[in-house]
Amino acid sequence: MKTNILITLFIVSSFCTKMYTQASYSTLVATETEFTNALKNAKPGSEIVLKNGEWKNAQLLAIANGTKESPIIITAQTDxxxxxxxxxxxxxAGKHLIINGLWFKNGIPTSKSVISFRKDSKNFANNCRVxxxxxxxxxxxxxxxxxxxxxxxxxxxxxxxxxxxxxxxxxxxxxxxxxxxxxxxxxxxxxxxxxxxxxxxxxxxxxxxxxxxxxxxxxxxxxxxxxxxxxxxxxxxxxxxxxxxxxxxxxxxxxxxxxxxxxxxxxxxxxxxxxxxxxxxxxxxxxxxxxxxxxxxxxxxxxxxxxxxxxxxxxxxxxxxxxxxxxxxxxxxxxxxxxxxxxxxxxxxxxxxxxxxxxxxxxxxxxxxxxxxxxxxxxxxxxxxxxxxxxxxxxxxxxxxxxxxxxxxxxxxxxxxxxxxxxxxxxxxxxxxxxxxxxxxxxxxxxxxxxxxxxxxxxxxxxxxxxxSKSGPLSWKPTVAIPTNNKPTTNIATVKPGVGTLEKAIKNAAAGSTLTLESGTYFLKNSVQLKKSIHIIGVHKDSVFIKANAKLEKPLSYLFRVQENCNFNLENVTLSGQHNKLVKYAIVSPNENEKAPYTLTISNCIFRNFKNKNGGSIFKAYVGTFANEITIKNSLFEDSYRGLNLSYEKGTTGNYNAGSVSLEYCVFKNMEQFAVSYTKAGNYFVNKGGKLSINHCIFSKVYDTEKGYILKNSGIDTVEITNSIFEKSYNLKTPFKLAAANHSVKNTLIYTCGTPKISGMASKAHIYTKNPKWEDAKHYIPNKKSILLKANNGIENIGVYLGSE
Missing domain, CATH: 2.160.20.10 (Single-stranded right-handed beta-helix, Pectin lyase-like)
Structure with missing residues (x-):
């Protein structure tokens, strides 16, 4: 039985709590520099003892190699x-390191990990213990x-x-x-x-x-x-x-x-x-x-x-x-x-x-x-x-x-x-x-x-x-205050489908609230202006629909507007522009020259049928507005005129509409014009910045004309395209252009979409031009003959799937 093997495993791997008694020699360190120097001299069986007290903003890098019999031990002076x-x-990173007795307490991290068993893709930990x-x-x-x-x-x-x-x-x-x-x-x-x-x-x-x-x-x-x-x-x-x-x-x-x-x-x-x-x-x-x-x-x-x-x-x-x-x-x-x-x-x-x-x-x-x-x-x-x-x-x-x-x-x-x-x-x-x-x-x-x-x-x-069984530290008991603030929401409410029900719920919600939408269609009588941070989440994107009320005499310009100083989080819904009078935009920024920042986060959503050709798009950023971040994950954009439009800035001061635009596990298909237009006006060096990140995305039948561009990124300082697929824009000559030092495309397949223009200091690596060969084109599942599945082709999880729930 697996159980008996498991119990034996834990008995064999147990160590006494005060592991530093195993050390062949010990070094007491009081600063980050002393720690680094001690680690450089460490050998199997060495012990590095961190002095009691507060270690503020310490970025400890523990890379060393002990052995199974003589691990290198990094321990608190007192647990x-x-x-x-x-x-x-x-x-x-390294082998046979033991970390003991440390307390990371009430910190404010800015990196992705507090404790990581990896420095980078080539330096990671094996046989190590915290x-x-x-x-x-x-x-x-x-x-x-x-x-x-x-x-x-x-x-x-x-x-x-x-x-x-x-x-x-x-x-x-x-x-x-x-x-x-x-x-x-x-x-x-x-x-x-x-x-x-x-x-x-x-x-x-x-x-x-x-x-x-x-x-x-x-x-x-x-x-x-x-x-x-x-x-x-x-x-x-x-x-x-x-x-x-x-x-x-x-x-x-x-x-x-x-x-x-x-x-x-x-x-x-x-x-x-x-x-x-x-x-x-x-x-x-x-x-x-x-x-x-x-x-x-x-x-x-x-x-x-x-x-x-x-x-x-x-x-x-x-x-x-x-x-x-x-x-x-x-x-x-x-x-x-x-x-x-x-x-x-x-x-x-x-x-x-x-x-x-x-x-x-x-x-x-x-x-x-x-x-x-x-x-x-x-x-x-x-x-x-x-x-x-x-x-x-x-x-x-x-x-x-x-x-x-x-x-x-x-x-x-x-x-x-x-x-x-x-x-x-x-x-x-x-x-x-x-x-x-x-x-x-x-x-x-x-x-x-x-x-x-x-x-x-x-x-x-x-x-x-x-x-x-005893869980938690053995030799000491931390007293931890349960957090009472810093919660992501102040209120959670359930909303039923119908005409005007969503608008009413947003009006009555407190700032930071989460509105959970039940299955059904939510008909908007008016464009919704979000004057406070709000999180709208549907039970499932395929069963929660938001669209304009069919009985409106005048068409809606947009479904949602994110106002200044607000965070709008949209999840698990389908937004449709279909109407006898086409809705122009799904979501828009604050009005012109309202400069206070906002944030837009979209996850697991579908946008379709925004076909208004009178300047319409799924998202529009107005002149003089600025988003700290626009982050979109696991979402589908289809059967529409334009995708994301952040291109209305003019003049010579180098203005742009977002600090970063990040797309991950997204699909754009059957778009008459561009998927993304994110540009900076005038002198690019006056106001440096802007980052476009495209990862695990698929672009199919987008801007299928000779002069079309799937991605427009003029003047944006950083553009990173990775693990993505561009396909079936048969008439298109150039899907995108990259020219700056921080522009790169790698591990990407481009098939019947012309050839990207890579110039200047931009970089490219692992670009493929073969047919992806879908078994299921709707869900982008490759068949057995697809290059995406061939061993040793250098492709690292190229954009086959629509993301993770």
């Missing part, structure tokens, strides 16, 4: 009394700035007995990366950590742990997450987001956390011996299942109130020919011997709609014990086409039970330190369908002499290891 503050960070440390309330002033507290790269690294509490901004707390063979099958261990309070962000990007990405989700990670505590980790629906293969989640405690352990992408996860305690707190959830080959067994779930995607056990529906970032069909999944008490309803086929039409298949739900004295139904078969075998399941409830799925029984319980356990008198729990996949032990690792339904042997007298 917990070396305090890193301000913009401090730690970068680890232990007995804490990161608490270490957040940027801007909660929309994405950071990670720990980025795990390399192989065979361990993060253990640490405390991570109080992350309030966007970005996963801990990320395991699989970009490149050096980081796959990594065998990382994340164990005995305490993951503390994290507030609800109201959007994606708040995972506590993420292992992989959708792009690399079919790669094997073999990461073990065990004996950790997750308490009030409420950042988003995915507490843990599994996005790779062959990972183990064992003996973790989830306490009052508003989300689920989500098997979002990837295959063959083992989820066993975990304990989920909701204490009847709102939105607390269990385990959500997507993809294939998973085993979910010996888990104990109690008092979880979540439903639908936050149900105690959720089998999702899949998408036909799903790209990596969507929902693969649930297949060959085994859910067995779990105990579920007073939770929400188990859901089979969650998310079923016109897109997610594939029910789970070839899966089993066997020997589970479900007891609901709260009156809840045990099971919601949301998709009757599900091919799941139900055997040996016992249900205790006052509600009706379908005998095809559960055998109804009255259970005799006894309390073991407030935990309900089935007594020895429950002969009805004995099941006969024992097979080679049935677990040989129960959740407490006690041998099963008789196979009974549920996670526990009858008359069990042991507490599960998930509850008993």
């Amino acid at each position: 917990g009394e070396v305090i890193f503050t301000g913009n401090s960070s730690l970068t680890i 232990t007995n440390c804490t990161i608490s309330n270490y957040n940027p002033t801007d909660v929309t700035f994405q950071t990670h507290w720990v980025d795990l790269w390399g192989k065979n690294n361990r993060v253990d007995h640490c405390n991570f509490t109080g992350k309030t901004n966007i970005g996963s707390t801990l990320v395991v990366w699989l970009k490149g063979d050096e980081h796959t099958e990594n065998n990382h261990q994340i164990d005995h950590n305490f993951f503390g309070f994290r507030p609800d962000l109201g959007e994606n990007g708040g995972e506590t742990i993420r292992i992989g990405t959708s792009t690399n989700s079919l790669k094997s990670s073999k990461t073990t997450v065990a004996y950790n505590t997750f308490k009030q980790c409420n950042g988003e629906i995915e507490i843990i987001s599994n996005k790779s293969c062959d990972n183990i989640f064992n003996s973790n405690l989830f306490l009052e956390s508003e989300g689920t352990l989500t098997l979002r992408h990837g295959n063959n996860a083992l989820v066993e011996n975990n304990v989920f305690i909701g204490n009847n707190k709102p939105r607390t959830g269990g385990i959500r299942i997507i993809n294939k080959g998973h085993i979910v067994q010996n888990n104990f779930l109690i008092g979880l109130t979540g439903d639908d995607y936050r149900a105690p056990i959720v089998f999702m529906n899949g998408v036909p020919n799903s790209p990596l970032n969507r929902y693969h069909q649930v297949e060959d999944v085994l859910v067995q011997n779990n105990t579920i008490i007073n939770c929400g309803t188990i859901v089979i086929g969650a998310g079923k709609d016109s897109e997610k039409s594939l029910a789970p298949i070839n899966s089993s739900f066997v020997n589970n014990l479900v007891s609901n004295t709260n009156g809840k139904q045990l099971l919601d078969l949301n998709d009757a086409n599900a091919k799941i075998t139900f055997e040996g399941n016992i249900g205790e409830t006052t509600a009706e039970i379908n005998s095809d799925y559960f055998t109804k029984a009255a259970i005799e319980w006894q309390l073991l330190k407030s935990l309900p356990m089935p007594t020895a008198n429950n002969t009805a729990l004995t099941v006969s369908n024992y097979n080679k996949q049935s677990p040989s032990t129960d959740i407490c690792n006690t041998t099963r002499t008789n196979l009974v339904a549920g996670a526990f042997n009858l008359n069990n007298q042991k507490i599960p290891s998930a509850i008993l």
Whole structure:
């Protein structure tokens, strides 16, 4: 069994807390410079001791090579009394380094990572360990700035007995990366950590742990997450987001956390011996299942109130020919011997709609014990086409039970330190369908002499290891204040579809509010001026539509206007310009010469049918306006006249309309003119700046004329085009021009789109001109003969997919 191997692994890899006693010689350092010099002279067995006190704005770079027998140890003089503050960070690279006893406290980071197991793509960590440390309330002033507290790269690294509490901004707390063979099958261990309070962000990007990405989700990670505590980790629906293969989640405690352990992408996860305690707190959830080959067994779930995607056990529906970032069909999944008490309803086929039409298949739900004295139904078969075998399941409830799925029984319980356990008198729990996949032990690792339904042997007298195990620092206990401010929203409200309902909700919302839109169409009676920061999020972009009311006498010039000093965040909606009198713009900047900055963030949206040829475009920036950032991810722009237009500045002072325009995992197709026009007027050197970033984007049938340009970037200082595809603009001669020192295009495919003009100090690398050969052109899935899939072609995840949810 994988469990026995796992337990042995942790015993063998254990070290005593005061690891510096192993050192052959020790050096005490008090400054960053002294640390760097000591590390240069370090040899296997060396110890570098950081002096107690505050280390402010320290950027420690720990690159060294120890050995398995004699690691190099970097430790606090006294555990917990070396305090890193301000913009401090730690970068680890090399082999066999141990970091012990540090506290990153109340900092204000400006870089992406607080602790990174990589310096760059060629220098990363293997066989290294961070232990007995804490990161608490270490957040940027801007909660929309994405950071990670720990980025795990390399192989065979361990993060253990640490405390991570109080992350309030966007970005996963801990990320395991699989970009490149050096980081796959990594065998990382994340164990005995305490993951503390994290507030609800109201959007994606708040995972506590993420292992992989959708792009690399079919790669094997073999990461073990065990004996950790997750308490009030409420950042988003995915507490843990599994996005790779062959990972183990064992003996973790989830306490009052508003989300689920989500098997979002990837295959063959083992989820066993975990304990989920909701204490009847709102939105607390269990385990959500997507993809294939998973085993979910010996888990104990109690008092979880979540439903639908936050149900105690959720089998999702899949998408036909799903790209990596969507929902693969649930297949060959085994859910067995779990105990579920007073939770929400188990859901089979969650998310079923016109897109997610594939029910789970070839899966089993066997020997589970479900007891609901709260009156809840045990099971919601949301998709009757599900091919799941139900055997040996016992249900205790006052509600009706379908005998095809559960055998109804009255259970005799006894309390073991407030935990309900089935007594020895429950002969009805004995099941006969024992097979080679049935677990040989129960959740407490006690041998099963008789196979009974549920996670526990009858008359069990042991507490599960998930509850008993010590999480967090062993030698010291950090006192961490739970953050009460710096929250991304001040109010969350649900809006129903209809005429004028969205305008009314925006008018009544407080600044910084999140408006959640239910499925349906929202008809605007007037253009909406956003005079305060607002976050609009739909339940799903394919079921939430925003458009002009068909009965308007006068056409709308625009749907939304972002005013000065406002942040507009739009997510999971479809905006349409279709009307008997065409809407000119989807979104516009403040009015002319309103110079105070604003920010626009768009994620997972669709824009279509903005066909007004009288100067129209999907987005327009007016003269004299300025966006700090325009960031667009995972979005589709199609069947429209123009895309993003930031080109109205004139004169000689070098004005431009945005500090940066970033497009990632976006698709522009069937655009009559440009996808992006982002230019600077006059003398470019008078007012330097401007950055256009294009990454993992696809441009298909855009500005298909001889004089067309897909991208216009005149005068912009920095232009970076990477991992992208330009195709099927057959008549076009030049898709874009690059000329400045900070202009580059690399790892990009250009097919039947003319030839880009690269001159001056601009750079190019890995440009391909072959047919991408789509198997599914709608979703940009390459066929088996595509150059995008050929080995050793130098292409690094070129823009095939539409991004990650």
